[in-house]
Every structure is written in structure tokens, then in C-alpha cells.
Amino acid sequence: xxxxxxxxxxxxxxxxxxxxxxxxxxxxxxxxxxxxxxxxxxxxxxxxxxxxxxxxxxxxx
Numbered sequence: 001x002x003x004x005x006x007x008x009x010x011x012x013x014x015x016x017x018x019x020x021x022x023x024x025x026x027x028x029x030x031x032x033x034x035x036x037x038x039x040x041x042x043x044x045x046x047x048x049x050x051x052x053x054x055x056x057x058x059x060x061x
Contacts (some may be wrong), residue, residue, distance in 0.1 A: 007032075 009017070014028075021031035038045035 017031060018028050021028045041048060
């Protein structure tokens with residue numbers, strides 16, 4: 001399942017991101033997911049094939 005959220009970035013940054021996505025045959029959303037995924041791997045927060053753990057159903061206990 002994917003989570004939706006709003007992100008605000010300035011217009012110039014968006015244009016650069018849009019061009020980069022186009023150059024790599026991705027949507028802007030797909031490019032952002034790729035960039036974030038690569039950053040998480042480089043930071044040691046995510047393995048190359050690791051999935052994020054599913055949160056528990058009951059967060060109060």
C-alpha cells in the first residue's frame with residue numbers, strides 16, 4: 001500500500017525535478033520515490049531489497 005501526502009517545493013526545483021524525471025523516463029512522482037529510496041539505501045536505513053515493516057494494527061498497546 002502506498003501513502004499519499006502533499007509536498008511543497010519551489011517552482012524552480014520542481015522544473016529541475018520534472019526534467020530529470022523526463023530524462024530517465026519516469027513520472028515526477030516515480031523520480032521522487034527513486035531519489036528517496038536511493039537516499040535511504042545510502043544512509044543505511046534500507047537494504048536494496050528490503051521492504052518497510054508494516055505498522056502494528058494497535059498503536060496504543
